[in-house]
Amino acid sequence: MRNTPIKKFLIPVLGVFEPLTFSMPFIREKKGLISLVIIAGLVSNLSLLFVPIFIGDSVSALQQGHARYIIRYSLLILLAYSISAAVSFALNYGSQYISQLYAMNLRKVFILHLLGKRFLFFESQTSGDLLSRGTMDIEATRNFIMNTFSSLIPTIFLIGEGLVLLYQVSPFYSLLLALATPVLVMLGMRSSRKQRTVWRMIRKTYGRMGEILQENIVGQRVIRGIDAEGKEIAKYSMETQRYYDENLTVGRIRGLYNNLMPLTVASISSAALAVGGYIDLIRGISVGGLVSAVTIFSMLTNPVSFLGRMVVFSENSRAAIQRIKDVISTENEEDVNSGGFNFQKGPLEFSRVTFSRGGRTILSNVSFRAEPGDFIGITGKTGSGKSSLVNLIMRYYDPDSGKITIAGKEIHEIPISILRRNVAIVPQEINLLSGTIKENILFGLESSL
Ligand SMILES: Nc1ncnc2c1ncn2[C@@H]1O[C@H](COP(=O)(O)OP(=O)(O)OP(=O)(O)O)[C@@H](O)[C@H]1O
Numbered sequence: 001m002r003n004t005p006i007k008k009f010l011i012p013v014l015g016v017f018e019p020l021t022f023s024m025p026f027i028r029e030k031k032g033l034i035s036l037v038i039i040a041g042l043v044s045n046l047s048l049l050f051v052p053i054f055i056g057d058s059v060s061a062l063q064q065g066h067a068r069y070i071i072r073y074s075l076l077i078l079l080a081y082s083i084s085a086a087v088s089f090a091l092n093y094g095s096q097y098i099s100q101l102y103a104m105n106l107r108k109v110f111i112l113h114l115l116g117k118r119f120l121f122f123e124s125q126t127s128g129d130l131l132s133r134g135t136m137d138i139e140a141t142r143n144f145i146m147n148t149f150s151s152l153i154p155t156i157f158l159i160g161e162g163l164v165l166l167y168q169v170s171p172f173y174s175l176l177l178a179l180a181t182p183v184l185v186m187l188g189m190r191s192s193r194k195q196r197t198v199w200r201m202i203r204k205t206y207g208r209m210g211e212i213l214q215e216n217i218v219g220q221r222v223i224r225g226i227d228a229e230g231k232e233i234a235k236y237s238m239e240t241q242r243y244y245d246e247n248l249t250v251g252r253i254r255g256l257y258n259n260l261m262p263l264t265v266a267s268i269s270s271a272a273l274a275v276g277g278y279i280d281l282i283r284g285i286s287v288g289g290l291v292s293a294v295t296i297f298s299m300l301t302n303p304v305s306f307l308g309r310m311v312v313f314s315e316n317s318r319a320a321i322q323r324i325k326d327v328i329s330t331e332n333e334e335d336v337n338s339g340g341f342n343f344q345k346g347p348l349e350f351s352r353v354t355f356s357r358g359g360r361t362i363l364s365n366v367s368f369r370a371e372p373g374d375f376i377g378i379t380g381k382t383g384s385g386k387s388s389l390v391n392l393i394m395r396y397y398d399p400d401s402g403k404i405t406i407a408g409k410e411i412h413e414i415p416i417s418i419l420r421r422n423v424a425i426v427p428q429e430i431n432l433l434s435g436t437i438k439e440n441i442l443f444g445l446e447s448s449l
């Protein structure tokens, strides 16, 4: 595909399906339901498309003086609407079901990855930002996936089925619609490009707002104790002002294109009506046929412009997917297989261990041996690396060089979960989790009681 305009058009249009592709591993277990929802989308629109055909036929029947057929056609129209309504239930409930399943499974994977990440990962992230990925971003993608099943796929079917039906009635009208489609979709894409960067900024700002709020709640004693409320309030106000401005920017872009779209649809429809009607009548189409063609045509212009809008919405969702992927597809703590591992107690030994952080050497060539039963005190001024040394035993971080062994076995050969279950630390910062004091004291031990 050398032609860049075609590429420019096709890549974002196909990108509309990226959230669907992303969701597949999380909803695969419900293949049957997914197929059912897709079939529902196909049927619900197909039955509606027969309505203009019945209307056209009844007009032709009237013209030929067969008034009694009217009742038959009106019953058929009622039947078509009834089928569509019944199927819509399956479509809407099924889409909700699938998207909620997606979100639930994704949340489970998200927390699994979050608690499996290297400690270094958290140092390059802010908690507010991670929080918004695990909540707002997942919800945004869930919403888009629901819309994909309930609206996007049915709309694509509708346009396909409509084009085929329209071609039967009036090839000229179907040609006009085929020509108008890229124009309408392009318009949606133009707006999507303008919105993409703003959406990314909005997500970041939202994350920062959450973070400042969280810091203020957790650290309120410190902040109020040193009378620094004003500074925090100003910091939060600045972010919320930014959030406000960014949302208004999106509002402006949307406002402009949301008006431009219906206007374009209306211009295309009225031009098509005039030209198509004229040509079809000259070519001798029946009045009933013309009524069907015009009605099908006007039934399809809005769905086509909706496709363009879905491209716009997908931008938001794809930005969110990228942020979720940054958590669930980046490297976790690697672990050796813990199956059948037998942990040996014995001396702890550091041999020429060097550890650096952010370009600074914190531990340099540290060697010592602690025998079982030894009490060892490590002294040093603040920031000299005492906690870092303990962190290395837990493998929160890995040394740059040197060896750490327990009973002669290098600790990176011991499965992390087994290592951490056998080494106890009392950290200098306390962290109470939700629950009672008893539950906090017994945390992690419940199963062994
Ligand atoms: N997450 C981190 N990123 C970068 N540098 C860090 C990080 N954590 C600690 N350091 C640096 O590593 C050095 C050692 O810190 P460490 O916490 O091990 O010291 P410590 O001896 O336990 O100090 P304290 O007596 O205050 O507990 C310090 O200079 C600190 O700035």
Ligand SMILES: [Mg+2]
Residues within 6 Å of the ligand: 386, 387, 388, 428
């Ligand atoms: Mg310390």
